[in-house]
Amino acid sequence: METIIGANAISLSAVEKTFTSGKSTVQAVRGINLQIEQGQIVALLGPNGAGKTTTIDMMLGLISPSSGSIRVLGNSPHQAISSGNVSAVLQTGGLLRDLTVRETIKVIAAMQECTERIDSVMERTSLNKIAKRKVGKCSGGEQQRIKFALALLPDPDVLILDEPTAGMDVMARREFWQTMQSEATAGRTIIFATHYLEEAQNFAQRTVLMSQGQIVADGATEELRHLISGRVVSASFTTESQADQARNFDDSVFITERQGLRYTFQCANSDQFTLALLQHFGARDIEISSPSLEDAFIQLTKVAS
Amino acid sequence: MMTTYIQVEFARHFRDGYNLVFALLLPAAMYILFGNIPSYGQSELGGGNVKFYLMISMAAYGAAVSTVSIAGTVATETMQGWGRQIALTRMSPTTFVASKMIVAATVAAISAAVVFVLGAATGAVVLDSWIWSVSYLITLLGAMIFACYGIGMGMILKSESALGLASGLMVFFAFFGNVFMPLEGVMLDAARFTPMFGYVALARYPMLADIPADEPMSSDPLWMIATNLVVWAMIFAVFAVLATRRAKARQ
Numbered sequence: 001m002e003t004i005i006g007a008n009a010i011s012l013s014a015v016e017k018t019f020t021s022g023k024s025t026v027q028a029v030r031g032i033n034l035q036i037e038q039g040q041i042v043a044l045l046g047p048n049g050a051g052k053t054t055t056i057d058m059m060l061g062l063i064s065p066s067s068g069s070i071r072v073l074g075n076s077p078h079q080a081i082s083s084g085n086v087s088a089v090l091q092t093g094g095l096l097r098d099l100t101v102r103e104t105i106k107v108i109a110a111m112q113e114c115t116e117r118i119d120s121v122m123e124r125t126s127l128n129k130i131a132k133r134k135v136g137k138c139s140g141g142e143q144q145r146i147k148f149a150l151a152l153l154p155d156p157d158v159l160i161l162d163e164p165t166a167g168m169d170v171m172a173r174r175e176f177w178q179t180m181q182s183e184a185t186a187g188r189t190i191i192f193a194t195h196y197l198e199e200a201q202n203f204a205q206r207t208v209l210m211s212q213g214q215i216v217a218d219g220a221t222e223e224l225r226h227l228i229s230g231r232v233v234s235a236s237f238t239t240e241s242q243a244d245q246a247r248n249f250d251d252s253v254f255i256t257e258r259q260g261l262r263y264t265f266q267c268a269n270s271d272q273f274t275l276a277l278l279q280h281f282g283a284r285d286i287e288i289s290s291p292s293l294e295d296a297f298i299q300l301t302k303v304a305s
Numbered sequence: 306m307m308t309t310y311i312q313v314e315f316a317r318h319f320r321d322g323y324n325l326v327f328a329l330l331l332p333a334a335m336y337i338l339f340g341n342i343p344s345y346g347q348s349e350l351g352g353g354n355v356k357f358y359l360m361i362s363m364a365a366y367g368a369a370v371s372t373v374s375i376a377g378t379v380a381t382e383t384m385q386g387w388g389r390q391i392a393l394t395r396m397s398p399t400t401f402v403a404s405k406m407i408v409a410a411t412v413a414a415i416s417a418a419v420v421f422v423l424g425a426a427t428g429a430v431v432l433d434s435w436i437w438s439v440s441y442l443i444t445l446l447g448a449m450i451f452a453c454y455g456i457g458m459g460m461i462l463k464s465e466s467a468l469g470l471a472s473g474l475m476v477f478f479a480f481f482g483n484v485f486m487p488l489e490g491v492m493l494d495a496a497r498f499t500p501m502f503g504y505v506a507l508a509r510y511p512m513l514a515d516i517p518a519d520e521p522m523s524s525d526p527l528w529m530i531a532t533n534l535v536v537w538a539m540i541f542a543v544f545a546v547l548a549t550r551r552a553k554a555r556q
Contacts, residue, residue: 062392082395094390096382098321103313110309111394150390 008071009158009189010036010059015068017054028054030213031068036191038157041184043204043221044193051213052193053091056162059191060088073158084112084154089147091162091193097136101127101146104135105153112154125149125179140167144176152183159183161192165199177203200224231270232291235283236262246281249273266291307404310396314408324374327472328412332367333419336360339485341427350522351513353431358509360424361440365505366479367416368448370472375409376452377468380459384552406452413448417441436511443511447504447534451475453541454500460548475501487522497525500541503533 017029029051036042044052057063058070061077072080080086095104105122109115122128125145130138135146144164151159164180165173180203184190194200200207200221207224209217217224230252237243243263247253252268262285267273270288277283318324340346340359348355379402382388391401421441431437458471479485482501483493496502506525513524524530 060393062389081393082397084395088393090386090389090393092386092389094386096317096387098317099313103316107310107313108390108394111391111396113395115309147390 007038007074008035009038009040009073010034010191011071012055012059013069015055015058015065015070017051017058017063018066028213029058029065032213032215034208034215034218036189038189039187040206041190041204042192043200043207044191044210045195045197045200045207046193046210047195049212050210052210053162054213055210056088056160056191056193059160060086080158084114085156086158086160087151087154087156088160089144089151089162089164091166094147095135095143097134099135100132101135101138101142102131104146105149108150109153114153114155117153117155121149121152124182125152126175141169141172141176144168144172148176148179157187158189158191161190163193163195165194165196173199230266230268230291232256232264232289233267233270233273233277234262234264234285234287234289235277236285238282238284242281242283246273246277246283249276307400307407310401310404311407314404315411318375318408318412328367328371328374328416329419332363332370332416333423335366335485336363336420336423337427339363340424340429347428351516351524352433352436353512354429356424356427356429357431357512360420360429361444361508361512362484362505364417364420364424364441365444365447365501365508366475366484367420368413368444369451369479369501369504370475371413371416372409372448372451373455373458373475374468374472375405375412376455377459377471378465379405380456380549380552381463381465381468384460384463406449409452409455410445410449414445417444417448431512433511439511440508443508447507450504450534450538450541451500453538453545457541457545457548460545460552463552497529497533500537503530503535503537506530507534 012032012034015029015032016027019026019028032051032055044055046052054063058065059072059077061081070077073083073085075083077086099107102122105118105127106115109118109121122131125148127145127149130142135143138146144167148161148164151161165176168176177199180190184203192199192204201224204221206219207217207221208215209224235246237246238261240261243255243261246263246265247255249267250269250273253265253273255263256266257264265273274286274288277286336359340356340363346354346356346359350358388398388401392398418441421437425437431440455468455471458474459468462468462470478499478501481488481492481496482499482505483496484501484505488496507530510524510527510530513522516523518526
């Protein structure tokens with residue numbers, strides 16, 4: 001590797017992307033600044049339409065930004081791709097249905113000039129069993145695994161994955177992340193887009209939250225986990241003063257929503273809080289849940305601003 | 306990197322029975338059908354016989370259709386995400402298109418060769434033997450102008466089944482391009498402006514060149530044939546570029 005450890009693997013400055021079709025224009029990405037150091041594992045977290053795929057497509061040189069600049073390993077995205085140091089698992093399309101699994105791997109390996117890695121990559125991604133199957137006959141999860149194998153072929157320094165577990169069931173997702181864990185070797189930069197909070201929590205050191213084409217929060221995943229480690233507790237009260245008393249139960253409790261006498265609280269220790277609600281504050285119809293990604297957004301945007 | 310891709314492409318196309326039937330068997334079958342009607346097959350025509358004339362016609366049709374169907378996959382595969390996958394490799398899009406063109410040219414060459422071999426075996430005759438090879442080469446090279454047509458249609462229609470429409474239109478072009486049966490009068494005048502006319506007329510030119518201009522089945526002058534060929538090649542090239550731009554802008 002000619003690049004210096006600790007240097008930026010990816011750097012986006014003031015990147016914007018606007019799509020125009022006919023008379024309507026869509027601002028998919030509205031000014032993103034993002035520096036990702038080499039060796040980092042970063043999750044791009046956000047709901048559908050947040051601009052994750054557009055951002056990734058620009059990092060890969062598949063589309064050009066309307067304005068702003070993108071550097072990948074110090075070069076343009078296009079140069080980085082042709083040097084074979086960057087590869088990706090794309091979300092949409094990407095495979096020919098009438099090729100067999102092995103043919104697909106063979107063809108891309110030839111294009112990447114790394115045919116000697118075919119066998120080891122197929123082994124590591126457990127594709128040997130279905131090597132002779134037509135791609136069109138593979139399940140969604142298997143197709144994702146093929147795409148993952150294609151991305152591993154050039155032994156990339158930077159690996160970019162756009163919702164790699166889309167279309168996988170729970171088991172396939174677990175297996176995928178196990179394989180992924182063993183591929184996250186020292187020095188390899190990994191960036192993945194997901195809308196599963198859990199995937200970001202389990203795998204990324206750093207999480208970048210995107211919403212409506214902007215980065216709304218960016219920090220260590222640990223911080224994110226901490227921020228949303230509490231529980232959401234909803235309860236109905238008979239009087240407002242009961243709710244006020246409940247709110248003062250401890251420092252971590254605050255009201256996130258109120259509809260008449262039905263209150264929704266955010267709290268750190270839901271067990272103790274719920275007990276107190278029942279014993280002291282006359283609460284009824286208690287519901288306890290984990291905060292959703294939307295809640296995390298609300299919280300993190302508060303923190304960010 | 307090109308060799309592997311070309312090998313796998315061949316494996317693909319030969320597995321796909323549909324392509325095989327339309328590219329290789331249909332032109333051969335049509336030659337057998339039309340070329341062996343005893344009433345006129347052996348009749349002399351220009352520097353050869355009617356069978357030789359029909360052999361060129363069917364070989365030209367087969368080569369052109371093969372080219373269209375394979376070139377068209379450049380477009381449909383690009384639009385269906387395979388292009389994105391290839392864009393992430395070291396292989397340039399130019400090499401991708403070049404590989405496809407090699408495959409298209411090879412299948413066209415096989416398709417035309419099958420008809421030529423059948424012709425030789427069943428009594429297609431020409432006086433000067435060089436006409437065999439020159440006619441074959443013209444058939445092959447001329448077919449390449451239809452690659453642009455295939456790419457353009459693929460970019461506009463985007464789906465693989467729609468490529469059937471592109472190939473289907475070729476039957477229409479062939480019929481009105483004086484390929485399948487000799488046209489006369491107003492039909493022939495109109496045919497001179499259609500895309501397959503110049504191509505097939507050039508392939509037949511060596512065998513028909515010596516027929517005096519006022520006799521039936523005489524060839525059109527070379528400038529007229531060349532103009533048709535060049536103008537249509539340009540139209541298809543522009544069409545392919547415009548269709549590609551439109552498709553990419555909408556992607």
